[in-house]
Amino acid sequence: MNITETRAATVLTRSGGYLKEVCTHSLNPYTGCGFGRSSCGVACYVRFNPWVGRGRPWGGFVDVKVNAAERYLETADAERRWARKNGRPFSVFLASSTDPWQPLEQTYRITRQVLDAFLVNPPDVLILQSHSARMRDDAERFEALARKLDLRVHLSIEGDRERLPGLPPPPSPLADRLAALRDFAARGLNAVACLAPLYPMQAPDAFFASLARAGVSAVVLDHFIQGDGTADGSRTRKTPLPAAMAELDPASLHPEYRDSIARVAARHLPVGLSAAGFAGRYSRSF
Numbered sequence: 001m002n003i004t005e006t007r008a009a010t011v012l013t014r015s016g017g018y019l020k021e022v023c024t025h026s027l028n029p030y031t032g033c034g035f036g037r038s039s040c041g042v043a044c045y046v047r048f049n050p051w052v053g054r055g056r057p058w059g060g061f062v063d064v065k066v067n068a069a070e071r072y073l074e075t076a077d078a079e080r081r082w083a084r085k086n087g088r089p090f091s092v093f094l095a096s097s098t099d100p101w102q103p104l105e106q107t108y109r110i111t112r113q114v115l116d117a118f119l120v121n122p123p124d125v126l127i128l129q130s131h132s133a134r135m136r137d138d139a140e141r142f143e144a145l146a147r148k149l150d151l152r153v154h155l156s157i158e159g160d161r162e163r164l165p166g167l168p169p170p171p172s173p174l175a176d177r178l179a180a181l182r183d184f185a186a187r188g189l190n191a192v193a194c195l196a197p198l199y200p201m202q203a204p205d206a207f208f209a210s211l212a213r214a215g216v217s218a219v220v221l222d223h224f225i226q227g228d229g230t231a232d233g234s235r236t237r238k239t240p241l242p243a244a245m246a247e248l249d250p251a252s253l254h255p256e257y258r259d260s261i262a263r264v265a266a267r268h269l270p271v272g273l274s275a276a277g278f279a280g281r282y283s284r285s286f
């Protein structure tokens, strides 16, 4: 792993594309991702972004933005004014192109510093998203933030299988991520399970029932088709993910699979689809 400490010129990025509907800004405490060689990294849409990697292999580098909290505090007021001038709450997604709780966070604590900066100057809405159960390290900060702003804690769980054939292991075991969701819900936090991209499921009814029992407030479902930023999923089709999915259930390769799973999930929990789901818009009828 090639690790570089950098000073970012800016950390609040105004949203475009898929994220425009979700939030006004994203904030990435790191560039690159230490989970890039785990299961989610195989088809991670960020690996196809030439501006992030600049020719470096995905999963082989992380740039640590050592001044991220400082830059947030320097620019938050101006970005809040810009958001409100556009008729929207100042809403921040942490993070869109890295994992804030990746392994290096235990050394650098850049994400923790950014959370403390949010406590000093809170956005109106904050969406925290990770593949790692290590989010729990900051659960007390989440509780403090929830008292100051509209907080959603998103944990990525692509399905109810621990592994897909031929793919590396996930960033955190499934059981640990479920325990983290249970912990967040018990603390009164708005805990959301994100199945994005959705993997083939073995027992969806039992899985969503267990999420409901854990106190999860909603689920977000997305398919790699369109969810990867291309109309036909062509980015993901260049990776080993579709073959692994096809081996378990060929039907899961079609976007209609997302809708059939949504109907099962909605028996137990509010469900949000794709960008609308990430934006916090849920329904029980599909």
Ligand code: SF4
Pocket: 033, 034, 035, 036, 037, 040, 041, 042, 044, 045, 046, 097, 098, 099, 131, 171
């Ligand atoms: S944790 Fe997120 S950013 Fe990192 S490799 Fe996985 S999907 Fe990509």
